[in-house]
Amino acid sequence: MSAEPHAIETRGLSLWYGSFQALFDVSTDIRSGIITSLIGPSGCGKTTLLRCFNRVNERYGNVRTAGEIRILGESIYDPDVSLIELRKAVGMVFQRPNPLPISVYENVVFGLRVHTPRTDLKRSVLDEAVEKALTEVGLWKDLKDRLKTKATGLLLEQQQKLCLARLLPLKPEVILMDEPASALDVGGTRAIEELMFELAGKYTIVIVTHNMAQARRASDECIFMLMGKVVEHARTEDLFLNPQNPKTAEYIEGRYA
Amino acid sequence: MSSVPSPIRIARAERSRAAVLAEKALEALIRLSGVSAILFVAAIFFFVLKEAAPVLFSEGFSLGQFLFSTEWYPTSANNVRYGTFALTVGTLSVTALAMLIAVPFGLGAAIYLSEFCKPRLRETLKVVIELLSAIPSVVWGFVGLTVMSKLIVNATGAPVGVNVLNGGIILALMSVPVIVSIGEDALKAVPDSFREAGVALGATRWQLVYRVLLPAARNGLLAAVLLGVGRAVGETMAVLMATGHAVHIPGSLLDSVRTLTANIAAELGEAPSGSDHYRVLFLTGTLLFLITLVVNLTADFVVRGIRRK
């Protein structure tokens, strides 16, 4: 765990897709070691903001940003930042479970293979990493005999857990989750939420959700966004019970989705 | 039905009988056109086989000789022999060489287009590939006959520039666009979520390609290669003009060969209809039809393999 009080800090962050501005002057601090949820109606920029933290949104050509993001005290837009190293430290779980079309085992060690020279990858190291990661997400018991099966054939819930498990061998500081439960049923949602509780403390977790109930249940702090701006950032209880901004109040009353 | 009086309700009109009937007729026409492809394929097979069939039962013709003899003397004055083995080998050698060149280039270009290239450049390259695939085969043949054969003679010192090498290069150029465009489709069909997952784990593009995309798109890429083979096997005018047209099992790349397709094209015009020679050419056509049928079915099967997953 890092010593910094804030795992992520943004200062005056604006972002454009082509000529469309998706984020307006976002300045916010996300505390280390807790779960922070980003909520807001669709199109409010919460996913965009999340994708800035590991710069994965730059895959789409026409993205332009201004302002600053510091993760663990380092500005991630510095020219000497290697995206590969950044993404090693900032892992991401996506809306739809996206295990790679290779075996369960290879999925878990994919990150290791990518980040470590081949000579350092002894079989025993890999085996150990797989067991540790799968145990941590509670899949080891179910999957230890099926490590060679293709990961895309698992149940959705298992797939999503696997997507989380494959981040762990890289020892990330921050885990970003983009509506991780939206493709799952009620049971799967609950399982993922429980997993988040267990991982919180070891990792800084930022989760995007459109499900207010989930935000309320599963996060320590909430950031409410609207039209690309941060409207309110507060402890979850405070935000839901005592919203400072009338727009927040309207939203949590369910006036709009 | 409209028992509840309502302010917005107006009388419901019925569509006129004529309109309904016209629609029915049109739909029948659509269905007919839809199945026409089956009819055409069946008709092609039927007519080609129909012209070929009598020779199968004629005296002095043996299927074994047809398939496995290298002696092609369709008009001999005293001993007519119809052996297409050398022609088959000719087709295979030219196709194999073409694939040897076209597959790495085609797949490499497909990977570049789908994974490495900026959208603008991709559009441009796709236009180039489309134009390349639009060049008529007779123009390719002409290029083989004039340009390529001179180049080959100058470069290798071979006595004759129209040979396996020439045909192979021309065919490679002709089948590369097929391989690129279908290969690119196959790579594009790999869900973006896989790429996203890889990128988010810090993989470089190249790692992404060989660790994730190639395994995931394996079947589609195989289909691309197969369709490239189909194109090469079936090509006629280009090989007719570029391979030198010798009934001969090639010993080197610089030997001239004759392919099944070129043989038909060269001799069909001069084989009086109804003669055995004419029918044997149709039989060769049937053989070609079956070969490409198998190649295409395999390609389709391979592609559908991935879709099912």
Added chain:
Amino acid sequence: MARLRSRAQLRMSALFLAATLAVPACGGGGSKEAKDAKPSNTVLQNKGSDTMVNVAQVWAEEYRKVAPNVEVEVSGGGSGVGIAALLKGAVDLANASRDIKPSEAEQASKNTGKSPVGFNVGADALAVYVHKDNPMSEITLVQLTDLYAEGGKVTRWSELGITIPGVKDDTIVRVSRQSSSGTYEFFREHALGNRDFRLGSRDLNGSKEVVELVGTTPTAIGYSGMGYATADVKMLKVAPKAGAPAVAPTIAAVHDKSYPLARSLHVYTLGQPEGAVKAYIDWILSPAGQKVVEDAGYVPVAAAGNATGALATEAPAPGAPPAPAAPQPKP
């Protein structure tokens, strides 16, 4: 307000489709009208020998100037194909660089009740070509057989005592024609004594291709009509057998039949020609038509006939007047 976007769109697309479709449709329809406008247009179908196709083409081209309302469609394919098409009544005139076979004539009368009638329209010498740098100047039919025929043993120029300057590998590149052309059959019959060709020769599709390949390949040998000669090749003198004098393929040598690979060129019709067909043949046999033959590098029948009279009798043409006296065609 009720301007209907969907309708407008459909209409636009329909218009475009109609336009695309209408162009060729007009073409098809228009051609009929155009035909109607010049009602006397006659189409003659002429098919056959590849050797003669170029001559036949110039005939068609020139005859158009004489008789603008006669269109001649010329296609090649080979003597056999031309005759086969004639026997089915599919063409009006068949060109052949060989005589019609008795079996073919029989089939014609069986099919149509008419027997084919042949006209001798010229003569050709089948020349043996080598590269211009090849020191060889004459060849015997025996050597040709050793070279070309099945079982023949000669594969290198050195075996014939020839050294080609600047060539390391003197393997002979045999150039031939595809197996159903009249030229191929004539060569087989007259040069190889009806033995089959040895496989592995480059069997090219056109007489010109043969000469061009020989012209670019120092070690090549090939055969083709004498009309196809270019500056890059030379024609060998041919001796009927070893020791006999070799004769060059010249007009005179064709006339006196001293060149062993001379052949006459025929046009066949089904039954005695009438009307436009007759006029066309008359014109072919006239000096204007025969000049075409001469310009194409072949031997005109008039000269041949004058010289010996032999070639003209080869295919008796009852309806055809002797060439010099041919009546002028009526335009």
Added chain:
Amino acid sequence: MAGRFAKTPHIARKEIAESVARSVFGLMSAAMIVPLVLIVGYLVVLAWPALSLEFLLDVPKRGMTDGGIWPAFVGTLYLVGISLLVSTPIGVLAAIYLNEYAKDNWFNRLVNLAVINLAGVPSIVHALFGLGAFVYAARFGYSILSASLTLAIMTLPVIIASTREALASVPMAFREACWNVGATRWQTVRAVVLPNSISGILTGVILQVSRAAGETAPVMFTGAVFFKAVQRGDLFPYGLGDQCMALSMHLYTLATQVPNVKEALPYATAVVLLGSVLLVNATAIVLRIWLRNRKKW
């Protein structure tokens, strides 16, 4: 100072591997531009002395050793036009069937396979088919009609494929919206699907033109002739039952049969053929881009 996210030597090596891969694949792609440019350039340079409007409009002269290509050019127009007339309606309707009507069952999978196979049948087999079916069995003889029909069947898959692609690009939501208000399949197709895929259909038609114009083998044995005497610039020299000259076959003829032809003539013929085909293709590409940019959703 090296930041927390600075490159490690391992990453640096990976990045080198990546740029090597990028360059190799890039070169492979570039390798495709080279032959296109070289071939077109080479042909144009050699053809240059003969290229003129007169070359296009004039008839072949002096045993085809001189003059122009008009009868062949106009013959190709005939063949392409008539084949288009046949294959467009069938192809478009077939695509509508496959994309809008066909349920996913064994029969329609068979239809799909048939389309794929039709596209894969070698052109020489199409030629055999045309000869057996149209010339002999249907008794159309060697004629423009036989050749065009052969071309039509041969190019049918081109139209079907691109029309299908165009139809499939119309979002499903539009169809569902129509079905939800009780429109029949055809009403849906007519009102929403067809108008919005017309660009793709046109592209397919244009591609069919270019494919048909370049084909040689199928017309060589069904309706194209070595030579036919035609007036210079005559737009309607042929009837349906006549044979005609075709540009592709004319090129083949000039390259292999005609002696002592002016050097530039076959090259110029190749350039006209290639030029028309590429021009038609380029039109399709431009049209596609233009229409895509003004798409309405």
Added chain:
Amino acid sequence: MTESATHAPASPVKEIEVSDLRLAYGGKEVIHGISFNVHRNEILAVIGPAQSGKTSMLRCLNRTIDFTASASVSGCVKVGGQDVRAMKDVFALRRRIGMVAPLPTGLPLSIYDNVAFAPRCSGVTRKADLEPVVEKCLRQAALWDEVKDRLDSLGTALSGGQQQRLTIARALSHQPEILCLDEFSIAIDPVTTMRIEDVLKELREEITIILVTNLTQQARRLSDRTMFLLEGDIVEIDATDVIYSGESKSEKTRGYVSGMFG
């Protein structure tokens, strides 16, 4: 539906009767035999977390489920007393049920044509007949004032909120007896949502409305009765007041409504 079926407050007219409806996609059952009725002129809200089968259920009502090849349906759905699966003219059925999808879908036609599309499909072609319908429907959907001067412009060019109202106008254009809205507010702004909610309140006077929503508060604001659907089963169906009173029968319902899961 018979002429005698008049409004009887005591026993509401059953506009839709669903009994033992099962639906499977390629062998995987997603709706496990549900039965419920929809009363005439009520707003029935259907709530439940994602993947509960809400949308699939709607598609069974107007048989657009037929377009999904892998779907197999059993059980009985009656609309106006008629079994929908026995109906020959499925198009007429769809004209009786207006359907509004989650994402606004203006057809790529003019605004006018969007609304006139359905009447035209059923054979109304005269301008004099169409124009009043178009105007009426656009007014009902609270869109008329915004677009009356540009009926020629493209429906797809409108903003998301306007397109959603256009979709509602289109759904009303064939004078349906039933209107189904499937998470209509998912992609539109709060102001439009409120306007559409007002529209629905007015429409309730004339037609029956089924409102599928994942916003429990929206269901509470609008509906007469609420049905809670969870993983293909009906947990509870009751008057909205009861469901939200915190005294509903099922613990699951209470949990869901108060945001404990889903």
